[in-house]
Amino acid sequence: MKVGIIGVGTVGASVANILRDNKDIITERSGCEIEPAIGVVSNLNKKRDVTIELTDDIDAVLNDDSIDIIVELMGGIEKPYEIVKKALVKGKAVVTANKALLAYHRYELQDLAGDTPFEYEAAVAGGIPIINALRDGLTANHIQSIRGIMNGTCNYMLTKMINEGVDYDTILSESQELGYAEADPTFDVGGFDAAHKLLILGSIAYDIDAKPEDILIEGIQDIAPEDIDFANEFNYTIKLLTIAKKIDKKVELRVHPAFISKDEMIAKVDGVMNGVSVIGDKVGETMYYGAGAGGDATASAVIANIVDIARRGKGSPMLGFELDNSEDLTLMSKDEIQTKYYLRFRVEDKAGVLAKIATILGEQNISIEKMIQKPLNKTCANLLLATHTSLEKDVVDALKKIEQAGAVTAKPVMIRIED
Numbered sequence: 366m367k368v369g370i371i372g373v374g375t376v377g378a379s380v381a382n383i384l385r386d387n388k389d390i391i392t393e394r395s396g397c398e399i400e401p402a403i404g405v406v407s408n409l410n411k412k413r414d415v416t417i418e419l420t421d422d423i424d425a426v427l428n429d430d431s432i433d434i435i436v437e438l439m440g441g442i443e444k445p446y447e448i449v450k451k452a453l454v455k456g457k458a459v460v461t462a463n464k465a466l467l468a469y470h471r472y473e474l475q476d477l478a479g480d481t482p483f484e485y486e487a488a489v490a491g492g493i494p495i496i497n498a499l500r501d502g503l504t505a506n507h508i509q510s511i512r513g514i515m516n517g518t519c520n521y522m523l524t525k526m527i528n529e530g531v532d533y534d535t536i537l538s539e540s541q542e543l544g545y546a547e548a549d550p551t552f553d554v555g556g557f558d559a560a561h562k563l564l565i566l567g568s569i570a571y572d573i574d575a576k577p578e579d580i581l582i583e584g585i586q587d588i589a590p591e592d593i594d595f596a597n598e599f600n601y602t603i604k605l606l607t608i609a610k611k612i613d614k615k616v617e618l619r620v621h622p623a624f625i626s627k628d629e630m631i632a633k634v635d636g637v638m639n640g641v642s643v644i645g646d647k648v649g650e651t652m653y654y655g656a657g658a659g660g661d662a663t664a665s666a667v668i669a670n671i672v673d674i675a676r677r678g679k680g681s682p683m684l685g686f687e688l689d690n691s692e693d694l695t696l697m698s699k700d701e702i703q704t705k706y707y708l709r710f711r712v713e714d715k716a717g718v719l720a721k722i723a724t725i726l727g728e729q730n731i732s733i734e735k736m737i738q739k740p741l742n743k744t745c746a747n748l749l750l751a752t753h754t755s756l757e758k759d760v761v762d763a764l765k766k767i768e769q770a771g772a773v774t775a776k777p778v779m780i781r782i783e784d
C-alpha cells in the first residue's frame with residue numbers, strides 16, 4: 366500500500382521515518398507492506414532528516430493512481446479541506462491529524478467520504494488513542510461525560526505557575542523559548558486548540574455538530590497568583606479543562622480554566638502531558654494519559670490509522686460521528702450552564718463595598734460558599750469567593766452589575782469550579 370504524505374514537518378517527518386524504521390512490525394501487523402512513497406512540502410530547499418522522496422506538487426500526488434492513502438499533515442483549514450476533498454473524491458483513503466480542519470468541516474468530510482476510510486486519531490490528544498477508545502472500546506456505553514486536559518502548552522504553564530510560583534508572563538516567555546508555545550500563543554493559551562479537539566469528541570460521543578463559535582471557550586490568560594493561592598487553600602488545582610457532558614437531552618461543550626479537586630486522577634496530569642477522563646454509564650470512569658504532541662507520539666497515532674485502513678481495506682465505512690444520534694441530543698446554550706464559581710473582585714478596602722457585592726449576588730440568586738479578603742495595599746483588597754452551584758447567566762449578569770455599580774476597581778475574574 367502506498368502512502369502520500371502531504372506535509373513533511375514535525376509529524377510528517379516522523380510518520381515517514383517510523384514507517385521506514387519499524388517496517389518489519391508494521392508490515393506484519395498490517396498484513397501488507399506500507400510504503401511511504403512520496404512527501405509534499407512547500408520548501409524543497411529546507412534541510413530535513415528524512416529519506417522519503419519529496420515534491421512540492423500536491424496535485425501530482427493526488428492524481429497519482431498508485432497512491433492508496435493520503436496522509437494530510439500540513440495544518441491550516443481551507444487548503445487541507447480542498448486537498449482532502451480531492452483525495453476522497455478520487456477514492457483515496459485519508460488520514461489526518463488536523464483538528465482545525467475537523468473542527469470546521471468534519472460533517473461535510475464524513476458525508477463525502479461515504480465508504481472511503483477517513484481517519485483522524487492523532488487530531489485529539491496526539492499519541493493517546495482516545496478516538497479509538499470512544500468509538501470502539503466504549504461503544505456499549507452512553508457517554509455521561511468527557512473531561513480532558515488536551516493542551517500541553519497550557520498544562521505546562523499552569524503546572525509551573527502552581528508548583529513553582531512562576532507568573533504568567535515569565536512562563537509564557539519560557540514556553541516560547543522551549544518551543545512549547547508559538548510566537549503568537551493565542552491559539553493555545555486562548556483555549557482554541559483544546560476547543561477544536563473537544564468538538565471532535567463531542568461529535569463522536571453525542572453527535573453534536575457545533576463549530577468553535579458555538580461553544581464557551583476561555584483561556585488561561587487571566588489566572589493570577591491569588592487565584593492559585595485560593596485554589597490551594599481549598600485543595601483545588603487549576604487546569605484548562607475541556608468538558609463534554611450530557612445532562613438530560615442537552616450536551617454541554619466548554620473549554621475554560623477550572624478549579625478541580627487535587628484528589629481527582631485528572632488533577633495529577635501535569636506538565637506537557639495530556640489526560641482524558643471518560644465516564645460511561647456501564648463502565649464508569651476510564652482514564653487515558655500520554656503525550657498529546659510531539660512528532661513521534663503523534664505519528665504513532667497516524668500510523669495506527671494507516672495500519673487499520675490496510676487491515677480493513679477500502680470500502681469499509683468510516684466510523685465516528687453518528688454513533689449516538691438516536692439520543693437526539695442538542696447543544697446546551699452557554700447561559701444554561703450550571704456549576705460553582707470562584708470569583709475575584711479587586712475592591713477599595715472601605716465599609717459598604719462587601720455589602721454591595723453580596724447584595725447584587727443575592728439578587729441574582731448566587732449564594733456564597735466561601736470567602737476570603739486579602740489586602741493588596743493600604744487602600745485596596747482582593748475579595749475572593751466561591752459560590753454554590755449557580756446559573757452561568759446569573760453570574761455573568763451579576764459581574765456586569767457589580768462593575769456598573771462601581772463596587773470594584775478592576776474587571777472581576779471568574780473561574781468555574783468542577784467538583
Ligand SMILES: NC(=O)c1ccc[n+]([C@@H]2O[C@H](COP(=O)([O-])OP(=O)(O)OC[C@H]3O[C@@H](n4cnc5c(N)ncnc54)[C@H](OP(=O)(O)O)[C@@H]3O)[C@@H](O)[C@H]2O)c1
Nearest residue numbers: 372373374375376406407408438439440462463658659663
Ligand atoms: N506537532 C504536533 O505535535 C502535533 C500534534 C497533534 C496534531 N498535529 C497536527 O498535525 C498537523 C501537522 O503539524 P506539524 O506540527 O507537523 O506542522 P509543521 O511542522 O508546520 O509541518 C507542516 C508541513 O506542511 C508543509 N506545508 C505547509 N503548507 C504547505 C503547502 N501549501 N504546500 C505544501 N506543503 C505545505 C510544510 O512544508 P515546509 O516543511 O516546506 O515548510 C511542512 O512540511 C497539523 O494539523 C497539527 O495541528 C500536530
